[in-house]
Amino acid sequence: MAYLSLFMAFVGLIAPTPSASPNAEPPTEAILAEGLKLYQSERASWVATDLMLATTIDRSQIGGYLTYFRGDSVCTVFWAKGSTGGAGTPLIGSYVFLSQDVRVETSHFQPVGAFTTTEARLFGIRQAALDKINADRNEFPVPANTSLNLDLLDGPAGTRVYVLTGPQQAGIVPIGNDHLLTFDKSGRLTATERLHSTYLPMSQSIEQKEIKEMFHTHLPAHPYITATDICNSLLYPPPGCTQLVVMSQDYVSFFNLEKKQLLILTRKAYERIAKSQATKH
Template sequence: MRTILITLILLNTIWGSLCAQTEELTEIAIEGANLFSSEMASWYGTDLALQKYPKLQEELGGYFSYTKGDAAICAFYSKEEQPAVICTVSFDADYRLDKAIIAADRRAFTPEEQILYGMRVVAQQAIKTDTLFKHYRNTNLNIIPLVRNNVRKVYVLTGPNVSGVVIFGNDYLLTFDEHNKLTGTKKLHKDIMVLKYSKVEDSATTMHTHLPETGPFITATDICTLRLYEKFAGWKEHVVVSQTDVSIWNCAHDILVGRPRKEWEKQGQNNEESH
């Protein structure tokens, strides 16, 4: 009876651990998807808006993106002391450029947009004044304000200014209270990692590692970066290895799987022995 009881306790502990891991990975994947949606709208929105309205650049103060229902929207605002929205570009879930809706009507911020704008301004100032933020040649720091489940935050990602590279790391998370007051700033990766790619036919499996400070799993910023570049790079999967866990991102189907590192290493050894 005692043996059975101990076994049940162990099984419950293992099951609880697996459920907690699954919930955390699911949350990371959802957050990464939200970042990806915002960046996609910003990528394509800026191109389409400036192509259609070249003079927009003259009065442009900045932009931010967000989702509303099934649409992803990139909003451009003026550089006046009291800025207004001067153009928006809306996309469907597939980001079909031929289906994008471009509106150049000047209007006031919606309440949601006012929050995003306010966080972006605070983040811009923090990047200028806080020495935590690092700047590297041939890169930009991209600001992504996000409100989800009434939680306000800004992610800052490092994007390349040159083609043929994917950058992981040098990313940050800024948290805010309900009044858009900055409450915390955190560096997500301690280092910056640059992976090069050439031919889309390579279909390679790529990898990077996480130090304990970053956490045991892939980050939402990692997932956003992978989804932005995986098709250009032709990657098959990307593996993130920490001291305790391994996160495997399937680039073809955008699926995340997590495994304990010991189990993953054991399977690798078994595969090598079977050859």
């Protein structure tokens, strides 16, 4: 299978469970759904922040924000500095988008409001995640020219807090230095996972004229593409790039950026296809 790769890099990925059997059915739909939801959350945070900073509101008074899903919408709320975050705490403002269509044109601004019970609970979880990050900078490093972004995905079993590394330079696709903090329904931190073991700020070389794919590999401990891989490829797509390929010992994952589709093949199946195509040329 011939293709032009934008990046080739080895990224170790740590997982809490052993490597999946090459005969196991990949959880393709679950990974794709999580990756797209993570992207929608971070995208809403980006657009809402840009919109808020463009208002006449004094940005020095903004204490923070959080984004969460409410039905088929995704909401980003902003509070003032010094807010405790309890239910009823006044908000500076909030933006609501359709989760499948997060754009400036589809935003709905609410200039007043107060924390709901759900928002107050998520505020507490966000603060607990920040406390964990600030207490252990060795585990949660901040690479040069980056910042850490938090995305909360709430569910019936608890809340998943993803910690993403956001580059402050243009033309960078951040791979790695990402974490997953899991909180139970009572808001107690139950698990902390460092996903990729390293950080790779991928960039296009001067010599590359045409970009078709991004590519990196995972250690055997985690055989599949991650939700963070999907999210970052959509947030920071290099011009012309249409696909992200993640290869491990037993599987090869293909994520189509344009169609937002995911295909996971066994390494053996991938090699058979590659060999078959090679004999045709």
